[in-house]
Structures are given as structure tokens and as C-alpha cells.
Amino acid sequence: MSNLKACVDALYEGVDRVADNIPGLPKCEVLLIRLLLLTGEALQRDVENKLKPFDMNDSDFRTLMMLYSSADGSSTPGELCALAEQKPTNMTRITNLLVKRGLITRSNATHDRRQVVLTITADGRRFVRKLLPPMFPEVVTKFSCFSQTERQTFERLLKKLALHLDTADTP
Amino acid sequence: MSNLKACVDALYEGVDRVADNIPGLPKCEVLLIRLLLLTGEALQRDVENKLKPFDMNDSDFRTLMMLYSSADGSSTPGELCALAEQKPTNMTRITNLLVKRGLITRSNATHDRRQVVLTITADGRRFVRKLLPPMFPEVVTKFSCFSQTERQTFERLLKKLALHLDTADTP
DNA sequence: GGCTGATAGTTCACCAGCGAACTATCCGCC
DNA sequence: GGCGGATAGTTCGCTGGTGAACTATCAGCC
Structure with missing residues (x-):
């Protein structure tokens, strides 16, 4: 239970009070940002809670889903980073975990040997369809x-x- | 630059492809969640970037603003946790930092000696008004x-x- | 063909957030 | 008045995310 109502109320009250104090404060826009972040965080928490029983967090899940939903079930770390707004460092860690769990595989690209190719496995697809x-x-x-x-x-x-x-x- | 357009396009495409594959997927709702999280993360990044020159992150800033906007410029860790949807552990760390920077003070409540009272300092108020x-x-x-x-x-x-x-x- | 700058990933060291365990205090009830 | 359970904060150890440094490769240009 996260009692968002109290947060929302306090938010409106707080912004009002600050606006009285500091001229030029764009009340409406600040409210929009904070409301959006607030609901976003709540949704995020819920998603994470839903995934926890499967021993997954949202980043892992999103990465897996990007591969699941790609045309041929594979992609590269760089592409996944761009689409997930993630840093390469983190993508390395995430894909390490997914590889270890057998949900994806890592292999080398032939045309550009710097690239790594990530591919979802049959197990990975089953996992998604179950989850x-x-x-x-x-x-x-x-x-x-x-x-x-x-x-x-x-x-x-x-x-x-x-x-x-x-x-x-x-x- | 964060190229959200590519993310949005890929999101729609990906959801479409998964929906073809898994029956019953609530496309509209999934899109809403992901869009909201996407924009939320982008906004969050922008806020953090804006605060970085002041050597602050959004949690610190929110905490300070909650005190600034409270009726008497003070509150307790517990209350701040509830309103910021934060855990007490983290609030301790954040307030430690703010105290160290002289933006807030920590003192003991008289009526309930378990409670800690956090109060924004004159420096803290100046900081907010400048920032x-x-x-x-x-x-x-x-x-x-x-x-x-x-x-x-x-x-x-x-x-x-x-x-x-x-x-x-x-x- | 080989130098130069750009790009793809990885490693490393650090920061932010969290659950679990702990301490101090409070409240209610015998 | 003192015992038992609840509450407010803090400490500790771990996970998730990041910037900076590094390696390997590529692409262009002399």
C-alpha cells in the first residue's frame, strides 16, 4: 500500500506554498512533472513486484522482451541500450544474467567483429509466454x-x- | 540527446508483434504503462542534469523542497518518507548529506523522544531560492x-x- | 599497407536505494 | 509500575545503475 493520495495532496499544497514565496514559479508545469513521476514510480513498483516471484526485475524483463519482440529474436547490446535508454555498462551486466539463466545467448557478429549478437533461446520464449x-x-x-x-x-x-x-x- | 522517437516507434512495433503472438495481451494498457515510464525516465534525467551543477540529485532536492514548502520549515524523517515514497534507510542517508551541507538541521522532538525533527536552515532557504x-x-x-x-x-x-x-x- | 579517429563492449570503482536486523522509545493493559 | 507489542530511526550488507578507463575492431585517408 503506497498512499499516493497523501502524496498528491501534499504536492498541491507544497507547490502552492512555494509559489506564494517564489515569484514566477510555473505551478502547472511543476505539478505535471511531479504527478507524472509519482505515478511512474508507483507503476514501476507494481511491475517490479509482479516480476519478483520470477526472480526478475524490470530491466531484465524489458531486455528479454525487446529480444522476444524483435523480428528475428536477436539484436546487439548497442541497439538494446538505445531502445531501453540504458548505458552499455548496465546492459553488459543484464545480458550476463540472462545468458547465465539460459534465456538468451551471446555470439559474435561476422560482418563486424566488434559487435555481439544476443539471441533469445527457446527457453527464453517459453519463459515469456508463461510469465x-x-x-x-x-x-x-x-x-x-x-x-x-x-x-x-x-x-x-x-x-x-x-x-x-x-x-x-x-x- | 536521448532519441525517444526511436524508443516510441520500437515500442509500438514490439507490442504489435508480441500481441500477434500472445493472445489476450492488453495492447493499449501496456502501451500506456511503457509510454508513461519512458517519459517519466526522460523527465527524471533532465531534472537530474539540471541539479548536477549544484551537486544535488533529485532525492536530495525533493527532500529539501518538502521542508522548504512545509508550513513551519520542519518535519520528521517518517513524514518525509511517506510523502516522497522513500524508505527510512534512504532518508537517513539523504538527511545526513543535507545536514553535512548545512542546509537542514537535525534535532530531537520533545513530546516523542523517538522522533527526529528536521528543519531547513536559512542557508537551505537561500539555496532553494537561488536554485x-x-x-x-x-x-x-x-x-x-x-x-x-x-x-x-x-x-x-x-x-x-x-x-x-x-x-x-x-x- | 599502415596511421588516426571513431565505435562496440567490457571491466572497475563508485553512488543510490533497499530489506533485515537492531536500538530506543512509546502506548496500553494487567 | 512494569511487561508486551508497536513505532521511529539508524546501521549493515547487498543489488542496480553509472562514468571513466581500457581493448578490440573498423573505416577513411595518406
């Missing part, structure tokens, strides 16, 4: 507070924001 | 892709989702 379906019901109820159009609106706004942040990046 | 304003312009541009009504809608949906997640928590 995913039980998560569906809870995922659905997470958003059961939204109407169909609200879901669409939320998705549209999130996507718009993501693409905007991409261009307006901090150099 | 905040330069962040405003960038915060505003982050959401400059949204119209006024879109901002309101987004805020409403985020808040609704946060409060819903609160009740529909994983036991």
Missing part, C-alpha cells in the same frame, strides 16, 4: 478508471510529450 | 507542446490515475 498472461488482468485494472476515450487521450498526450521532449532536450 | 528560478524556463518549454486545455486534461488524467492506483494496489 506474461498472468500479468494481464492487473494491467487492465490499473487503467480501469479511464473510459475508452480517456485512454486514447492519455496515450495521445503522452506520445506527444515524449516526442516533444525528444527535440527540446537538454544539451 | 529554483533558473529551472523555470526549461520546465515551461517541456510542456510547451501542450495547449492550455491539454495541460489541464493531462493533469486531470494523471491525478485520476494516481488516485486510482492508490486504491487498486497490489497487496
Whole structure:
């Protein structure tokens, strides 16, 4: 139980109080950032909790899923880093674990011998097919507070924001 | 530069491919979760980058801001933990740092001697007032892709989702 | 053909966050 | 008044993520 309500209330109150004190504070935008981070963290915690019984965390899971969902079941560390917004260091560690568990394999690329090719194994695919379906019901109820159009609106706004942040990046 | 566009595209593509493969996958909801986490991580990175010149990270900053924005400039570790969704262990470490930098003080509560009272110092207040304003312009541009009504809608949906997640928590 | 700069991964040392165990205090009830 | 269970913080050891340094390879250019 994480009592987000208290956090949300305190957030609004706190921002109000700071705004009284510091002129020019963009209240609405600050609220949006903090609300988004707050819900994001809550979702993240839930996902991690769901994965814990399988002795997995979200990074491992995402990495595995990227391979599962790739066209030919394989990719390179560099590509996975780019798509998962991860650093190579961490990807090395994650793939080490997945290799050790037999869910993926590591091999050398022929055309560019610097590259490593990661490929999901049959075991890895079985693991995903076993692990995913039980998560569906809870995922659905997470958003059961939204109407169909609200879901669409939320998705549209999130996507718009993501693409905007991409261009307006901090150099 | 973090190339979120590639992530978003790959996300949609990947979910499509997995959905073809595993029946019953709630595509829309999975997309929402992943989009939200993606944008959340991007925002988080930006905030951290903004704070780095001041030798601060977001946890430290949030903790300091909670004290700054509290009615009397003080609180207890327990309360801060609840509002920041942090564990006590970590709060001890964070407050240790802030105390060492002279931004807050630690003292004992009189009515309940188990409690520790954290109070923001004059230096701490000065620090916040110096640090905040330069962040405003960038915060505003982050959401400059949204119209006024879109901002309101987004805020409403985020808040609704946060409060819903609160009740529909994983036991 | 071999030098130069860029790129793909890995290793290493460090920081941030967490669960479990511990201490000190409080509260309620005999 | 003192015993038992709950609560507030801290300490400790471990996991997850990162920057910096390093190795191996590639690609272009003389």
C-alpha cells in the first residue's frame, strides 16, 4: 500500500506554498512533472513486484522482451541500450544474467567483429509466454478508471510529450 | 540527446508483434504503462542534469523542497518518507548529506523522544531560492507542446490515475 | 599497407536505494 | 509500575545503475 493520495495532496499544497514565496514559479508545469513521476514510480513498483516471484526485475524483463519482440529474436547490446535508454555498462551486466539463466545467448557478429549478437533461446520464449498472461488482468485494472476515450487521450498526450521532449532536450 | 522517437516507434512495433503472438495481451494498457515510464525516465534525467551543477540529485532536492514548502520549515524523517515514497534507510542517508551541507538541521522532538525533527536552515532557504528560478524556463518549454486545455486534461488524467492506483494496489 | 579517429563492449570503482536486523522509545493493559 | 507489542530511526550488507578507463575492431585517408 503506497498512499499516493497523501502524496498528491501534499504536492498541491507544497507547490502552492512555494509559489506564494517564489515569484514566477510555473505551478502547472511543476505539478505535471511531479504527478507524472509519482505515478511512474508507483507503476514501476507494481511491475517490479509482479516480476519478483520470477526472480526478475524490470530491466531484465524489458531486455528479454525487446529480444522476444524483435523480428528475428536477436539484436546487439548497442541497439538494446538505445531502445531501453540504458548505458552499455548496465546492459553488459543484464545480458550476463540472462545468458547465465539460459534465456538468451551471446555470439559474435561476422560482418563486424566488434559487435555481439544476443539471441533469445527457446527457453527464453517459453519463459515469456508463461510469465506474461498472468500479468494481464492487473494491467487492465490499473487503467480501469479511464473510459475508452480517456485512454486514447492519455496515450495521445503522452506520445506527444515524449516526442516533444525528444527535440527540446537538454544539451 | 536521448532519441525517444526511436524508443516510441520500437515500442509500438514490439507490442504489435508480441500481441500477434500472445493472445489476450492488453495492447493499449501496456502501451500506456511503457509510454508513461519512458517519459517519466526522460523527465527524471533532465531534472537530474539540471541539479548536477549544484551537486544535488533529485532525492536530495525533493527532500529539501518538502521542508522548504512545509508550513513551519520542519518535519520528521517518517513524514518525509511517506510523502516522497522513500524508505527510512534512504532518508537517513539523504538527511545526513543535507545536514553535512548545512542546509537542514537535525534535532530531537520533545513530546516523542523517538522522533527526529528536521528543519531547513536559512542557508537551505537561500539555496532553494537561488536554485529554483533558473529551472523555470526549461520546465515551461517541456510542456510547451501542450495547449492550455491539454495541460489541464493531462493533469486531470494523471491525478485520476494516481488516485486510482492508490486504491487498486497490489497487496 | 599502415596511421588516426571513431565505435562496440567490457571491466572497475563508485553512488543510490533497499530489506533485515537492531536500538530506543512509546502506548496500553494487567 | 512494569511487561508486551508497536513505532521511529539508524546501521549493515547487498543489488542496480553509472562514468571513466581500457581493448578490440573498423573505416577513411595518406
